[in-house]
Amino acid sequence: MNPTIKDVAKKANVSIATVSRVLNNLPGYSDRTKAKVYRAIEEIGYQPNAIARGLINKRTQTIGVMFPTVSSLFSSEILRGVEDFAQDNGYSVVVCNTDSDGKRTLKYLQVLREKQVDGLIFSSEVLKDEYYKTLQQMQIPYVLVSTECQYDNVPYVKVDDFQAAYDAVEYLIRYGHRKIALLSGTKHDTIAGIPRIEGYKKALEQHGIPVNESYIAYGDFLFETGCKAMEELLTHAPDLTAIFAASDEMAIAAISVAAKHGIKVPDELSIIGYDDLKLARMSVPPLTTVRQPLYEMGNLSCQKLIRMIQTEEPESSMIMDHSIIERQTVRPFGS
Amino acid sequence: MNPTIKDVAKKANVSIATVSRVLNNLPGYSDRTKAKVYRAIEEIGYQPNAIARGLINKRTQTIGVMFPTVSSLFSSEILRGVEDFAQDNGYSVVVCNTDSDGKRTLKYLQVLREKQVDGLIFSSEVLKDEYYKTLQQMQIPYVLVSTECQYDNVPYVKVDDFQAAYDAVEYLIRYGHRKIALLSGTKHDTIAGIPRIEGYKKALEQHGIPVNESYIAYGDFLFETGCKAMEELLTHAPDLTAIFAASDEMAIAAISVAAKHGIKVPDELSIIGYDDLKLARMSVPPLTTVRQPLYEMGNLSCQKLIRMIQTEEPESSMIMDHSIIERQTVRPFGS
DNA sequence: CTGAAAGCGCTTACAG
DNA sequence: CTGAAAGCGCTTACAG
16 A cells, blocks of 8 residues: 555654645645654655545646547657646646547547546547537637637637648749649648648639649548559649649658659659658658648647646637748759 | 536435446446436436546556657557557556656656556666666556566567567578678667667678678667768778668668668668668658567557556566568669 | 445645 | 644445
């Protein structure tokens, strides 16, 4: 049995109330008592029981974080941002891998509720109505990261996807490209899919370049589908000179497929990605891409969450700055 | 206020003991009572409080997992394996990012202890004596993954690093290579560093190839140092025809640097990596590498941990099978 | 089959 | 400055 507050009280010859006071730095005891208590704690190796504390305080100092896949470079970078802030502020984080599965997500929400987490971070997925409903029932604060929603009491932290896509494509245009293809993410994804498609189209239109649907191929942001989509592009739009990929993985896929076809990047084909994962530095050639500050996004969303937990005040949403990281996959057209 | 067991007792007109019994599927009530209780639970939307349960049961259904860096492809794949098994068996997992920092690790151990986790998984790092000491004090089971230690009451799950390195190098030799360099991990790392160096040396010796220290360059398993080490190799051992890299990231670094120098992989230089991260499929050309089954390692270590928690019996360690995944970075010498 | 009561390890008024 | 007591939301003997 681990020693309890009772044991230290007995050892120090005081009441448990007094022990509790010195443990919590509350006022109301002499220096001598304090010393006695600390000595007793030391001697018997006492550690407070956070569960008992949690029961009475109605605070567990624990938050939950939900990801579609924890094992992606994308999610795990956000996770690290969350974890760092949480740890520095005395919170623990329990991770939940939803596999983008509704049932699993709901089950998790249930578990987190029973475990009395103080708050929740929800990442990278659409906040379905049923999630929203249970979340509201749970009566705990939560924040969205790398996603957003229409309810305005729930803050989100993300990049402006439309604008970021627009900027990427405009960057390509500024370099003289006009035959620009889009390696798109999921077609009906309202968060990361549609806005990036719209940004792509808008940039072309603004520069008087007609949108050609055969210059758009769809994947699911991951490498495998990126390869397939890239193959399509190469057959349907063989004259393209540049590609905007809606994720770094798809951009890397484009590089791979191009290599397989003997197409030189960036000499014959320019490619710009999206995310700036660690991956981007490692490709050959290193990938030019739109950076999302994932660590910072995780960090800030955790900060907002903890603030909401502690103040019980609402927090506002935050659009993070994106930027274009120039590496070596884009080259002026015709040079 | 969330409804408690008291509220449902009142609503159902029974005692809280009875509610507790039906909630826990214990014997001792009529079907009619059971129905009444369930109806009450339904009506008031009752959810059990796991914290109160944990206090009395001395079980929190929570485990801790410690990684040097959660955000690496390596750690996060293990994490997913752990998380999957935990979730399927009713456990939650709290993640800890130690940054390989002793103070931070100790602080975490403290927190996990106070939060009364039922067990712990410790990943990828040497289990220092002070960690071992606190862990023993905590009196909870724990298992090591992707690392090992000399205490034989603590089970580990890992690959045979020496053998895996040996096999990788022998694979290169079988393909006719004799000028084989090693892109090593940290020199004094007793887990992933030394055994792989020894495996490399042993394979050479077994095949009558003298070990030449200028064919060995050191990094820390990551991309950046991999690039540096590769540059060294190229200046000190310009005649090498093959490289065994102690991690996929370093292998990718070798590919990048080779490309920069106009050296063709695999035509002029063969490279074999170590890990088989998702990364390995994405390089150009796709990386031949030694596979560690990271997901399975995480999964199994979690299974062992939960079994230890539930049975209070010791578990044995497990050496996982490695294998060579042939992709396109190795070619017979001279072909 | 069912309930009253003790207790898990704490915190927090309340009283002195 | 200090302690006795109630209570957080449960589970579990014990008694009937």
